Amino acid sequence: MEGMERALEKALAGEGYFAFLGVLLVRGPDAFSFLQGQATRDLRRLSGPAGTLFLNHRGQIEEAATLFPHPEGFLLAPWGSLEGLKSRLERYIVFDQVELVELPLYRLFRADGREEVGESGEGAYPLELYPLYTLLKGLPLLSDIRGELPQSVGLLHLVDYGKGCYVGQEIMARTEGKEVHHHLVGLRALGPGTEVPLELYWQGRKVGEAKRLLPTPFGFLGLAVVRKEVPFGAELEGKGGRFLLEPLPFKEATWSGRRSSA
Structure with missing residues (x-):
């Protein structure tokens, strides 16, 4: 436990990285047009790694990935599982000349926020530390945001308006500039933990x-x-x-190795 806490302290300070095996290469004559019609980011503006979402026709998040330019097309490093992302894309391939190739590469997520693709994950933090690190930083996992609208979970910056048609674009266009009623927040349990997902109530009514x-x-x-x-x-x-409802990131994201007195 002491070793994990030390690793957590270092990660929260922006040191080190996490490594996730499995990257998807999208290639073929129609790779650009196909992916442009699926992702929320405008591939014409892509100059380096960029997070992107894949929505359904209701504008809800289905998958998410980090997008990298590649000489043969584009690399997608999934935020969830490689199988889930590949399955989501395959559903929309009809007559497109596109090939989805699984590569044994690693998504390297550095604790300072930078991302890259590497051939090895040697030296990375244990993967079991990642959910805790992201929780304290207020960074959602795919499982936290699946089924939600991007603007309800603070991910509207991953949507490029004006890029043209893509799955879910019509809903995004309708809601552009409109106030959303929900947002992503932190919870501090006042007793033993319980299973999630769970409905939350305030003053007798469901609020989230x-x-x-x-x-x-x-x-x-x-x-x-x-x-x-x-x-x-x-x-x-x-x-x-x-x-207790708290803003994100949690104050403990600047942890100096001492446990909270709360």
Whole structure:
């Protein structure tokens, strides 16, 4: 445990990296037009690694990946599973001359926010540390955001408006500039942890859903999508548990190795 806490402290300070095996190469004569019609990012503006979302026709997030330019087309490093991302793209290949090739490369996610593709993950932090690191930093996993609108989970910066048609674009165009009612927030459990997802209630009415709860050196913390009118510091209830609503990232994201006194 002491070794993991030391690794967590270093990662929160921006040192080191995480490595995820499996990258998808999208190549072929129609690689650009196909991917341009699927991803929320405008490939014409791509000059380096960029996060992108893959939506359904209701504008909800299905998959997410980091997109890299490649001499043969484009590389996609999934935020979830390689199989899930590949399956999502294959559903939309009809007459497109596109090939999806699985490569044994690594998505290297550096703790300072930079990303790259590498041939080895040697020296990376243990993968079991990643959910805890992202939780404290307020970075959602794919499992936290799947089924949500990008603007409800703080990922509107991954949507390039004006790029033309792509799956989910019509909904994004309709909601451009409009206020959304939910946002991604932090939860601090006031008792033992419970299973997620779970519905959250405030003043007797449902106001959101907890997406992730984890034991940390600072107690049980989590991420949730909650209505914006609920103020930070409010006490929410769900499945017999009680939670304080907090802004992201958590204050412990600047951890210096000392446990919280709370």
